[in-house]
Amino acid sequence: MSDDFIYAYQRELDALRSLGDAFAQAHPKIAGRLRLSRDLVDDPHVERLLEGVAFLTGRVQQRLDDDFPELTNALLDILYPHYLAPLPSGCIVQLHGMPDARTAVAVPTGAPLHTSAPDGSPCRFRTTAPLNIWPLRAHDARLQATPFDAPAHAATRRTQSVLSVKLSLADRDASFSDIAPDRLTFFIHGPSAQAIALYELLCAHTIGVSLAAGPNDDRPTPLPLDALQPRGFAPDEALYPWPRRSFSGLRLLTEYFALPEKFLFFDLAGIDARSLVDTRSEMTLFVYLDTVSPNLTRTLHPDALRLNCVPVVNLFDTACEPVRLTHWQTRYPVEPPAHASRTAAIWQIQSVREIQSDGASLPWQPLYRHLPTDDAQSAGEYVLSRQTTLATDATETWLTPIRFGTAADATPATEPHAAVDERLLSIDATMSDGDMPARLPFGGGAPVFVPEHGLGGVTRIHCLTPPTQSWRRRQRERSAWALITHLTLNHLSLTGGDEGAQALRDLLTLYDVRGSEQTRAAIAGLVSVESRPTVARLSDGLKIGLCRGIEVVLTFDATAWAEHGLFLLASVLDRFLALHVASNNFVRTTVRLVGHPDEVMRFPPRAGYRRVL
Structure with a gap:
């Protein structure tokens, strides 16, 4: 229950007691038996009556204070459909493949994985970016100030510090030429301040990159400066599926505040210049920097750079409970399936179809995305709305039918009630598990993620960051100002x-x-x-x-x-x-x-x- 409503309820209850006391004193003959005072109500029945009235008037007062958010929320949902949607939990995971593999395991965007909540219910996630899992391990990361131990490079004279990290094959009997990786994706793991500091060094102060057998290698392989490429900004690396109607720059702001670790990735490109001909099972990456961070040189963890990592988000596709249309309802709740977790929440409606008596189905179209050319195939139109529940502050999704029937059918006003009652809607949606991921135990190997279909070749999944909570924007709070700011x-x-x-x-x-x-x-x-x-x-x-x-x-x-x-x-x-x-x-x-x-x-x-x- 939101604090705003509690304040509104208490304010109304205090007003009723105060006004009732004043009224009883002014008119003792007709109201003396109310026995009201500012601090005490003698009659418990009167107290219950006042509390009930305060509850109802508190809701009315809150609606007045909110300036009727249904209108502005509807406009926001049309113009900026991402804004009112709850942001599901996310985290960073590291995927491990077979150690004797000779090729990369390609993990597509949207590959599913799951873990179990303390009550045994599944918590389902999916990957948010493509990833190639190479049988490699990054370890022994070191940041050295001058004098540093590194191969000679054209930028050595301007170098103030050097970051080195060893890259080792999981199979020590194999060589880099057997696998020949061309691009590696690194995640900077560690405390937030330390990870961002290292990210800044790599992105803003790199003046040289090379691969070598070790610090004494007299034939290192230099790489171009653009070999280090920040990740997480491209559209195909979006943390949340992004509506086309929404400005893509707002996606970056959303992800920065929801899961900032999502941007602590970078690619190392062009390493096939050495991996194709290297017969060893280990090489070292050297990054030459034009500045030094005394704090990082002392505190950088050897495992600060991780390979084979990807952000995951708590989203999954499923069918909602079917909706049977009736002639006495104007809107219908879109509810998760019965087997879903108690905290499951609708994130986005994917499709609405009407199931007919002969088993055929016809699509329904959203009112504000409906095209005239779809009239022949559309069985109806609908409007979606979201609202926050009073008791739990959870986000509910409601469907309001606008038109029934195809263009050749009758309109709802001319249809008999029985025909309306026979209509059944099947709704497919993308859902999340709400706040459940944030309650998962973290540390000591937990939570344990299990790969599903589409993740063949993945043997183990390690969770690197705790799952975030499900972020919700207040549906009734300053939505008019949010709309004005966007416009x-x-x-x-x-x-x-x-x-x-x-x-x-x-x-x-x-x-x-x-x-x-x-x-x-x-x-x-x-x-x-x-x-x-x-x-x-x-x-x-x-x-x-x-x-x-x-x-x-x-x-x-x-x-x-x-x-x-x-x-x-x-x-x-x-x-x-x-x-x-x-x-x-x-x-x-x-x-x-x-x-x-x-x-x-x-x-x-x-x-x-x-x-x-």
Whole structure:
């Protein structure tokens, strides 16, 4: 039960007692036997009556305070369908294959896996990005300041520290040339501050990359600087299935606040330059850095870099309880199947079909996505709505039929009631287990995930981060302001004048599902957003031209951020701003700190998801 309703109920109960006391004193002949006072009601029957009235009037008062959210929620669901949907639990897992494998195990996006809750009910997850599981292990990660022990490299003179990590085959009798991996995906595992600090070093301070047999190898294999590529930003790596109607930049903000570890991945590309000819079972990756982190050189864990990891999310597809239409109901609850867990929640409706008496089925179309060309095949139209339950704050989904029958059929107003009662709707949905994953035990090998179909070749799954709770936005809280903030969001509001910082802070606040003191302070630390036009050279290797763009300068208050914590948010905002860019333009994001004369971060120019220069 929400605190807002408890306050409304108590306020109404206090008002009834106070007004009743005043009324009884003013009119003792007709109301003296109420025996009311501000603090005590002598008659228990009167007390029950007042509590019941306070409960009902509290609900009415709350609806008035909410400014009738059904209208704004409906508009939000049409324009920004992602916003009102609850965010299911997510975590990072490491998948292990057969140690004697000679090829990678390809894991597609959406591959299912499950674990068991304490009560024995299954908790189902699925992968959110494609992954190749190589029979490799990353270990012995070290960060060395000068003097460091590493092979010679063209960037050695500018190098301040070197990150090294050993890559070993699970089968010591095999060689890299037998397997020949071409790309590896690493996850930075460890305490949040340490992981983000290492992520910043790799993404912002790398000046050289090489593969070698060891620090004394006189013939290392240098790799290009773009061999290290951050992951987690591309559309095919989305944590949640994203509606096409929703701006993809908002997906990045949603995922950053829901599961920030999702962005702590990077790819190492082009390693087949050495793996194709290397006859050893072990090699070492060396990353040359132009700065040093004294804290990381002392505290970096040897297993800070993990291979074969992928984010997973608590989503699964299933059929809901069928809905039988009646002539006395205007809307119907969409309920999980009877065998689902008690905390199961609807995340997204995939399809609604009407089952006819002869076994045939006809599709129903959402009212606001209905096309005239679908009239011949559509058996009806419907509208979906969400609301928060009063008792548990869970999110309920309701279906409201708008039209029955195909174009050749009669409308509901002319149909007999019996015909309506014979209609049965079959609903397929994507669901989650609600808050159950957050209650799973973590640590000591728990929770134990089991692979399902589509994960052949996977022998073991290790959970690296605790499953998050299911984040829910309050359906009745400031939905009108959420709609207004989305509608006013555009390129000029984010980068134009003094209002840019406030517009961006408002947007970040909308997507801050955690609402913790730390995240609120971090958002408040955004001091200003400035922009100015710029021009840069563009080359495809053969021709050189000029491209117009915008340079966006984000200024933060250093006191609102822990060391290195700013870089991950700045990386997300860099991609977010780049997705606003117009055709034949680019955005270059720069980050400054109050009181520091020089810029602290400078990201490459981007247009959408691509680096353009």
